[in-house]
Amino acid sequence: MRIDGTPWRTIWPQPDGTVGILDQTVLPHRVVSLRLAGLLDAARAIADMQVRGAPLIGVTAAYGLALALRTGADDASLDHAIATLAATRPTAVNLRWALGRMRDQLLPLALSVRADAAWALAGAMAEEDVAVCSAIGDHGLALIEEIAHKKGRVNILTHCNAGWLATVDWGTATAPIYKAHDKGLDLHVLVDETRPRNQGAALTAFELGQHGVPHAVIVDNAGGHYMQRGEVDLVMVGTDRTTRQGDVCNKIGTYLKALAAHDNGVPFYVAAPSSSIDFALRDGLAEIPIEERHAQEVTHLTGATSEGTLATIRVTPAGSGARNPAFDVTPARLVSGLITERGLVGANEAALLSAFPDRL
Numbered sequence: 001m002r003i004d005g006t007p008w009r010t011i012w013p014q015p016d017g018t019v020g021i022l023d024q025t026v027l028p029h030r031v032v033s034l035r036l037a038g039l040l041d042a043a044r045a046i047a048d049m050q051v052r053g054a055p056l057i058g059v060t061a062a063y064g065l066a067l068a069l070r071t072g073a074d075d076a077s078l079d080h081a082i083a084t085l086a087a088t089r090p091t092a093v094n095l096r097w098a099l100g101r102m103r104d105q106l107l108p109l110a111l112s113v114r115a116d117a118a119w120a121l122a123g124a125m126a127e128e129d130v131a132v133c134s135a136i137g138d139h140g141l142a143l144i145e146e147i148a149h150k151k152g153r154v155n156i157l158t159h160c161n162a163g164w165l166a167t168v169d170w171g172t173a174t175a176p177i178y179k180a181h182d183k184g185l186d187l188h189v190l191v192d193e194t195r196p197r198n199q200g201a202a203l204t205a206f207e208l209g210q211h212g213v214p215h216a217v218i219v220d221n222a223g224g225h226y227m228q229r230g231e232v233d234l235v236m237v238g239t240d241r242t243t244r245q246g247d248v249c250n251k252i253g254t255y256l257k258a259l260a261a262h263d264n265g266v267p268f269y270v271a272a273p274s275s276s277i278d279f280a281l282r283d284g285l286a287e288i289p290i291e292e293r294h295a296q297e298v299t300h301l302t303g304a305t306s307e308g309t310l311a312t313i314r315v316t317p318a319g320s321g322a323r324n325p326a327f328d329v330t331p332a333r334l335v336s337g338l339i340t341e342r343g344l345v346g347a348n349e350a351a352l353l354s355a356f357p358d359r360l
């Protein structure tokens with residue numbers, strides 16, 4: 001996708017053997033790229049959310065492992081690097097999926113070729129992510145077109161950032177939006193601000209604006225109101241982990257949007273690359289670990305002053321504590337369908353297993 005007309009990806013290999021990333025902690029106020037030179041740089045970038053979003057976390061971990069193997073490629077070093085990267089964020093299964101794939105392919109190789117193979121594999125995973133997101137875009141586009149044929153303008157609501165910034169390119173939930181916009185369909189997107197870190201207000205709004213997609217940022221609690229008034233035709237969100245029975249774990253607040261959509265007969269679709277489907281789990285509520293992040297993300301807000309300086313301010317009384325679960329689980333019964341790279345799949349075990357028999 002583009003920033004001020006220039007094509008960007010969220011992560012890229014650099015000629016000096018390091019990895020470039022776009023620092024998402026300062027967007028939309030600054031466009032800054034950073035250099036990852038080793039394992040700890042990659043682990044820190046994921047933990048501090050300079051890179052975030054389930055697919056991008058997976059690809060960053062793959063590159064982090066490749067960087068780590070340059071300083072030691074024996075089995076113990078491989079397992080140490082995998083453990084370090086896997087510990088950065090617990091909920092998005094893409095992290096473990098990417099590291100597991102790397103491990104399976106690297107372990108049988110001679111030590112002397114592992115680092116180069118890991119670098120090539122990380123690059124291939126990045127390209128695969130782009131292709132998967134593009135395919136999700138094509139399948140989701142059909143859904144948008146169906147509504148457009150019936151009623152003209154399509155009003156979409158999205159939560160958090162499941163856009164190109166959360167992947168290598170295209171995004172998952174935003175890929176159909178970009179493809180529909182490029183095709184000339186009349187679209188409008190309501191963007192949940194997504195407290196506490198404001199991925200919607202800061203990142204999704206930035207992306208949509210750069211691509212020229214008409215949109216408005218709304219506070220997290222406004223979605224139900226707009227659904228009651230018939231101002232939402234379709235909800236489209238991403239996922240950090242979807243179980244084999246179709247329970248969807250995504251950014252905190254997604255569940256409330258699904259409830260409101262259900263109450264108002266609004267279709268609720270989840271863009272789910274197969275890298276985010278955890279075929280080992282069934283019951284999302286009981287089994288998915290929910291990341292608890294620092295209270296300061298709730299008690300404080302970061303933004304730019306009118307002079308353009310980045311500033312963090314407190315919004316709660318100094319003595320008040322805060323709780324900060326980063327994700328919630330939407331039960332499968334509230335999900336209209338999963339938009340995967342293999343097409344639209346029902347949020348249930350039979351449909352998922354028939355679409356992905358190779359993942360058993």
Ligand code: MRU
Pocket residue numbers: 052053054055092159160161162163166167171172173199237238239240250251326
């Ligand atoms: O905490 P984040 O910003 O990493 O959470 C991101 C989300 O919840 C996204 O919706 C999800 O990762 C899907 S991204 C295509």
